[in-house]
Amino acid sequence: MNRAWRTRTRNTPGKSQSMTIAVPQGFRLSGVYCGVKRNTSKLDLSLIVSDGPAVAAGVYTQNRVFAAPVALDRSRTPAADIRAVVVNSGNANACTGERGLRDAQEMARVAASACGASEKQSLVMSTGIIGAFLPMDKIIPGIQAAAATLARNEDALLAAARGMLTTDTRHKLSGRQITLSGRKIQITGMAKGAAMIGPNMATMLGVILTDAPLDTATAQEMLREVVDHSFNCISVDGHMSTNDTVLLLANGAAGGNVLDGTDVQTFRHALQETCSELARSIPADGEGATHLITLDVTGCATMDAARQIARTVADSPLVKTAVAGADPNWGRIVSAAGYAGIEFDPAGVDLRMNGFLLYQRGAPLEFDAAQVSASIRDQHDTHVVLHFSEGNAQVRFWTTDLTAEYVRLNADYHT
Secondary structure, three states: OOOOEOOOEEEEOOEEEEOOEOOOOOEEEEEEOOOOOOOOOOOOEEEEEEEEEEEEEEEEOOOOOOOHHHHHHHHHOOEEEEEEEEEEEEEOOOOOHHHHHHHHHHHHHHHHHHOOOOHHHEEEEEEEEOOOOOOHHHHHHHHHHHHHOOEOOHHHHHHHHHHOOOOOOOOEEEEEEEEEOOEEEEEEEEEEOOOOOOOOOOOOEEEEEEOOOOOHHHHHHHHHHHHHOOHHHEOOOOOOOOOOEEEEEEOOOOOOOOOOOHHHHHHHHHHHHHHHHHHHHHHHOOOOOOOEEEEEEEEEOOHHHHHHHHHHHHOOHHHHHHHHOOOOOHHHHHHHHHOOOOOOOHHHOEEEEOOEEEEEOOEEOOOOHHHHHHHHHOOOEEEEEEEOOOOOEEEEEEEEOOOHHHHHHHHOOOO
16 A cells, blocks of 8 residues: 655645655555675665656766766656666766676666566666676666565655665655645655765765656756755765766656646645755765754855855865854854855855854854854754845755764775
8 A cells, every 4th residue: 555654734825735755656666685785784775666657857966977877877868758767775886987887787677677668768876885896696686676576655665765875874755745736746755865965966866756747858957956956055075976866757647637837836846845855864964963054145146156155165174163063163154155256245244153143244243152052062953144245146055064973984984
């Protein structure tokens, strides 16, 4: 039975919308352990299958060094007839040359065959160690085992979400249910990522499933826009990965004509909320992190300017370590904004941290440092608002603090 879970109603004028995580109609999923990871208690392969052809859109890493699965998926999306996505974790299949591309193609072929589709109807995602060849003798039977356990229920969804994790401490799921022209539409997304996270995109994988009927061009344009305001607004360490991929699959199983008009806008809003929630969950699970930092940059001349300032502040090791130490060192934040390469009037800058106004119109204010420090130390979330006097553009960006535990985890990751 396809049971909806984690449901909360939201009020959307003229529409019913709920924060619901469930398997959209016409999809089946599974997750198994096949032996890529050394830890036998962790799943390492996921399979997602659409019963019918699905429109597929993709957004990928901007790193010039990109993994074989990225090359394969780029060549196949956007598309109107994708049936399967196979994901392995523990091995990125990156920097593996022609053999890596052949292995990605073989993964796609086996996954497609397992669900009665043609090879070109299958997409591949990989994550894990860079520079190691895939153990295909384990992955091929793993795909076949996953195909044998495909299901539509909550356990299958959770298993698929867990099969794509590497150093994540928890699975990442989000979803929305909306009603459009009398049709109930489900959007459900899963993601992975905890480190090597930098914008455009980061070491993260995301798969968004929906039973809505979308045309290919709309799906691709919508996904690119939504990713730009969600997954491209997160950072843990500023390191851009070789494997970043977000896929959107829409199989139309909810029925009816392709979405148009205001229905497209309502769907886009729900997709944005789903992706933003997934994006936020990645730095919230950042390796070794003790704080999630939400950074609102407002009052900029353009969105690009706001994003560049936010990215620069978010990636500053000095800003990150100040938050880790519960130090309300506003000077680090303001100076990071100053070297972002964006023109602004320094006398028009305000800064708030956790609601406390620390800096106004380019000058420091008196504040209780112990009180502000406690507000950082005593909660996981830290909120920074950096306001400029240049215009109306604004962006929300998420990052983490930087701790000794992050260094330990990444120093030990390969060895």
